[in-house]
Amino acid sequence: EDQVTQSPEALRLQEGESSSLNCSYTVSGLRGLFWYRQDPGKGPEFLFTLYSAGEEKEKERLKATLTKKESFLHITAPKPEDSATYLCALRSYNTDKLIFGTGTRLQVFP
Amino acid sequence: EAGVAQSPRYKIIEKRQSVAFWCNPISGHATLYWYQQILGQGPKLLIQFQNNGVVDDSQLPKDRFSAERLKGVDSTLKIQPAKLEDSAVYLCASSLERQGNGYTFGSGTRLTVV
Numbered sequence: 001e002d003q004v005t006q007s008p009e010a011l012r013l014q015e016g017e018s019s020s021l022n023c024s025y026t027v028s029g030l031r032g033l034f035w036y037r038q039d040p041g042k043g044p045e046f047l048f049t050l051y052s053a054g055e056e057k058e059k060e061r062l063k064a065t066l067t068k069k070e071s072f073l074h075i076t077a078p079k080p081e082d083s084a085t086y087l088c089a090l091r092s093y094n095t096d097k098l099i100f101g102t103g104t105r106l107q108v109f110p
Numbered sequence: 111e112a113g114v115a116q117s118p119r120y121k122i123i124e125k126r127q128s129v130a131f132w133c134n135p136i137s138g139h140a141t142l143y144w145y146q147q148i149l150g151q152g153p154k155l156l157i158q159f160q161n162n163g164v165v166d167d168s169q170l171p172k173d174r175f176s177a178e179r180l181k182g183v184d185s186t187l188k189i190q191p192a193k194l195e196d197s198a199v200y201l202c203a204s205s206l207e208r209q210g211n212g213y214t215f216g217s218g219t220r221l222t223v224v
Contacts (some may be wrong), residue, residue: 043216043217046214059166089152096141096158096166097166098153101152102152
């Protein structure tokens with residue numbers, strides 16, 4: 001069964017304190033690994049798609065990496081405006097749909 | 111470009127009542143999805159449309175949930191009768207292609223069943 005597990009559930013960081021969020025997955029055949037940001041009261045906002053092990057993508061203070069079993073979202077020198085829930089999702093070759101994890105709730109304090 | 115529009119933003123109903131949610135996707139997006147997000151969980155697909163045809167409704171509780179996308183544009187999701195466990199945010203998303211590189215989500219409708 002295709003599955004996504006995210007850790008930690010919640011993370012509190014001081015402004016400027018870098019860290020990483022983990023997304024472990026099992027899938028029959030990976031078509032894509034997605035990262036989304038979700039602010040309270042809003043729908044998820046697309047950040048990245050990764051397709052193969054070894055691939056990396058960056059956007060401002062965020063960098064996403066992918067291995068055959070995990071993806072990491074690295075946050076460098078975070079700011080309070082990076083506070084949000086970060087969702088990981090996968091798409092397999094069997095279906096069009098995205099299977100989401102439960103998310104990591106990030107809080108960055110000044 | 112305008113985003114995915116959803117209404118209403120909030121709805122409170124009693125159990126056994128019926129409710130309907132509306133979604134207007136981004137213009138030209140052929141693929142439309144309805145997801146259910148229960149508090150503290152990730153979104154779960156309920157139904158996927160390609161134009162006005164259903165691609166995947168395997169996780170839609172068909173005894174109480176129904177959805178349609180007439181003319182391949184707007185979509186409506188209905189629950190009848192509602193149960194307490196239906197309390198959730200209902201998210202609509204659209205993409206240009208079936209295997210599009212990241213959907214665009216609407217802000218959702220928060221349903222509370224009391």
